[in-house]
Amino acid sequence: RITAQRKGVSRSFCAACHEKKSRLNLAGPRGRLVNYSDRTQAVELIKVALKSGASQKKACELLGISNRTYQRWQRPESKIDGRHNALRKVRNKLSDAERQQVIRLANSDEFANLPPCQIVPRLADKGLYIASESSFYRILREKNQLTHRQRSRSKSRRRPRELVAKRPNQVWSWDISYLATTVYGAFYYLYLVVDVFSRKIVGWGVHEKESSQYAALLIEESCHDEGISKKQLTLHSDNGAPMKGSTLLAKLRQLGVSTSFSRPAVSNDNPFSESLFKTLKYCHFYPEKPFDSINEARQWVLLFVKWYNTEHYHSTLKFITPEQRHQNISETVMKRRKSVYQQARQRHPERWSREIRNWDLPGEVILNPIRSSNRHENIQKKRFVKAA
Numbered sequence: 001r002i003t004a005q006r007k008g009v010s011r012s013f014c015a016a017c018h019e020k021k022s023r024l025n026l027a028g029p030r031g032r033l034v035n036y037s038d039r040t041q042a043v044e045l046i047k048v049a050l051k052s053g054a055s056q057k058k059a060c061e062l063l064g065i066s067n068r069t070y071q072r073w074q075r076p077e078s079k080i081d082g083r084h085n086a087l088r089k090v091r092n093k094l095s096d097a098e099r100q101q102v103i104r105l106a107n108s109d110e111f112a113n114l115p116p117c118q119i120v121p122r123l124a125d126k127g128l129y130i131a132s133e134s135s136f137y138r139i140l141r142e143k144n145q146l147t148h149r150q151r152s153r154s155k156s157r158r159r160p161r162e163l164v165a166k167r168p169n170q171v172w173s174w175d176i177s178y179l180a181t182t183v184y185g186a187f188y189y190l191y192l193v194v195d196v197f198s199r200k201i202v203g204w205g206v207h208e209k210e211s212s213q214y215a216a217l218l219i220e221e222s223c224h225d226e227g228i229s230k231k232q233l234t235l236h237s238d239n240g241a242p243m244k245g246s247t248l249l250a251k252l253r254q255l256g257v258s259t260s261f262s263r264p265a266v267s268n269d270n271p272f273s274e275s276l277f278k279t280l281k282y283c284h285f286y287p288e289k290p291f292d293s294i295n296e297a298r299q300w301v302l303l304f305v306k307w308y309n310t311e312h313y314h315s316t317l318k319f320i321t322p323e324q325r326h327q328n329i330s331e332t333v334m335k336r337r338k339s340v341y342q343q344a345r346q347r348h349p350e351r352w353s354r355e356i357r358n359w360d361l362p363g364e365v366i367l368n369p370i371r372s373s374n375r376h377e378n379i380q381k382k383r384f385v386k387a388a
Helices: 011-023 036-051 056-063 067-073 096-106 116-125 133-142 212-226 246-255 271-281 294-310 322-326 330-347 372-387
Strands: 163-165 171-180 187-195 201-207 234-237 258-261 365-367
Touching (some): 036 067, 096 116, 096 133, 116 133, 163 171, 171 201, 171 212, 171 271, 187 212, 187 271, 187 294, 201 212, 201 294, 271 294, 294 322, 322 330
Parallel strands (some): 171 234, 234 258
Antiparallel strands (some): 163 365, 187 201
16 A cells, blocks of 8 residues: 655555666656557656645656656647657548649639639539649749739839948948928928948938938038049938939939838838937927928028037947947947056956946948858859869
8 A cells, every 4th residue: 555645645656657667767858768568657646645635746756757748648639749749640631633633723724824812613603622822832932833823013122232331431321300380281301311331421401391302412512522433332221212313213223322211011121221210209309399490490401400410429339429320430439448447447456347448339230141050052153162
């Protein structure tokens, strides 16, 4: 008989467990398959111990399993191998004759120009059911018969090309945002051009409408002010109408500026302009009331641009101003900060358990970076093309 203890198990249960474990050790690595018969015997042993007042934790420990495993083995679905890579018998699989019938019907003269979503209902109207719509799609996909067959261009999913800026005036990003007015439903349109490397606002304008003509004039003035030469600059934007207007595109070709566009309906592809607009709308001196006139809006934007470029300490730039980064004087500022920290560490070395704060700026800024795996594949493709 089993003599129960409060926080343990009896000698007879221990003997049964050791006999059980001698035939098959239940403990093992995660994901190891245990036969259903062995699981059933283990559950019966633990139940006998629990009825006698033994501890479930102790009983499970003797068998080399956890409480969660014991609870899972009591479920009805424990008969099935639940591992994701287990080989299971497919009972509802279509036969070879039925699969051939699906292919024959899909390629017949009556249904050759119709997709499976059109074929299945038409067969049902005729009193025929061969397979479900998803089965039609799956079988045709295996036979490579779901290619694009229309005259229109097939749907393409591609990321915008990666743009790398290693110095100012290599990559610019621009966009248009709304400025509220005192007239409900009417807005002023703010045009902002930002340098991706230095985060400096290199051009701006406020107008009463969106137009590629205004954008062309703004880009031309900004290139003139920054001394941009041909084939030096890449301009990134979204897919708005002003960004792809013929006037702007013609002006960019004349200036020798390359273009780059985001994917449709994806705002993450233009992050620098979106981040700049949030800084503008949430800065501490943004007006609480809408703008009364366009001149008032332009005066405020002029004040913001001056503050942002020369006074605002940008967090991504290790808290220097965009103007310092744009004028290549950031290294001098960082050397001064490093010396200050090193002197403070020499005065009180016991207060520093590690190195001083990292004041090194990144050497390049990447717009729409490619994932590491895709980057490796692209590099290998470029090397293969060059070798060929």
